[in-house]
Amino acid sequence: MKNKLIRKIKTAIIQRLVIFHQYFHGIYVRIAKKKNTPMVFCVGFSKTGTTSIDRALAKLGYRNVHWLRGAYLEPKKGWIYYIKKSPFDAFSDYPIYGTGLFKKIDKEFPNSKFILTVRNPDSLVKSWKNYFSNAIWSLDSEDK
Numbered sequence: 001m002k003n004k005l006i007r008k009i010k011t012a013i014i015q016r017l018v019i020f021h022q023y024f025h026g027i028y029v030r031i032a033k034k035k036n037t038p039m040v041f042c043v044g045f046s047k048t049g050t051t052s053i054d055r056a057l058a059k060l061g062y063r064n065v066h067w068l069r070g071a072y073l074e075p076k077k078g079w080i081y082y083i084k085k086s087p088f089d090a091f092s093d094y095p096i097y098g099t100g101l102f103k104k105i106d107k108e109f110p111n112s113k114f115i116l117t118v119r120n121p122d123s124l125v126k127s128w129k130n131y132f133s134n135a136i137w138s139l140d141s142e143d144k
Contacts, residue, residue, distance in 0.1 A: 022065070037062070039083075039109045042092035043102045044117025047127040050093040053115055057090040064090035080108050 040062060042053045054066035065088045079101055083091065092115075095101055105112065119127070 025065075037089045039105075039112035040064075040090040040115065041096050041102060041105055041112060042090075042115045042117060043097045044092075044115070045097055045119075045124070046093055047124060047131060048117040048119040050117055053117060054090075054092045057092070062090035063088050064092065067093040080104055084108075 040057060042050050042057075044050050044053075046067075051066060054064055057064045065086070079095060083105070096105070102114065106114070
């Protein structure tokens with residue numbers, strides 16, 4: 001029971017920190033956004049180095065977002081509309097690689113750049129298993 005409560009508290013804290021960070025990061029990038037910056041999209045699957053690419057893009061001065069908040073739900077007007085209206089010029093991880101979205105992005109943003117991250121399939125599967133079995137929302141928790 002105590003572990004279940006601790007897990008819920010950790011989840012709530014992490015969710016609030018992510019929202020807090022993205023909110024203020026969004027304000028910052030609106031202020032600092034350069035005009036005519038080519039869009040950059042990292043189209044690799046999760047656990048293939050997308051976080052490292054995201055950090056590198058930030059160091060290079062891109063206004064970037066890694067795994068769009070609420071990305072598991074497509075916006076009512078679609079991802080292309082969402083990306084056009086966003087203050088960011090670099091995107092990585094889901095939903096960018098999902099369901100062929102990158103093909104639509106390529107048509108909509110003709111001068112954009114794409115970075116494909118890859119990983120050995122056996123290593124990737126092992127990493128996914130490890131990540132999802134240790135995640136706060138893990139299906140392997142004692143809450144089953």
